Amino acid sequence: MSQRQHDMGGMDASPVEASAHEAEPWAKMITSLAAAMREYDVMRIDELRRALEDLPPEIYERDYFERWSEAMVNLLEEKGLLTRDEVMSRMDAIKAKLGS
Numbered sequence: 001m002s003q004r005q006h007d008m009g010g011m012d013a014s015p016v017e018a019s020a021h022e023a024e025p026w027a028k029m030i031t032s033l034a035a036a037m038r039e040y041d042v043m044r045i046d047e048l049r050r051a052l053e054d055l056p057p058e059i060y061e062r063d064y065f066e067r068w069s070e071a072m073v074n075l076l077e078e079k080g081l082l083t084r085d086e087v088m089s090r091m092d093a094i095k096a097k098l099g100s
Helices: 025-039 045-053 064-078 084-098
Strands: none
Touching: 025 064, 045 064, 064 084
16 A cells, blocks of 8 residues: 555655745635635535545646645535536636736
């Protein structure tokens, strides 16, 4: 059995960079969406953790909030609430409305 991304058993961990920085607006939105999904019982924190751990290695190399967004979309699809295409379509509509 191969180790998953979060399984650090027996491996040296690199130093953790603790520099403070301002999050991008889209990253703040991901945090808000995750909170809303938890508040309305769409997602539990343990489900998000599992979805994050299930991400393939190539996705796990991405930014922290990109991983969260991938995991959240996977959960929405898994639960039959929205497809990836529906999420992307809604994101495009929001971008158009915001003029981005």
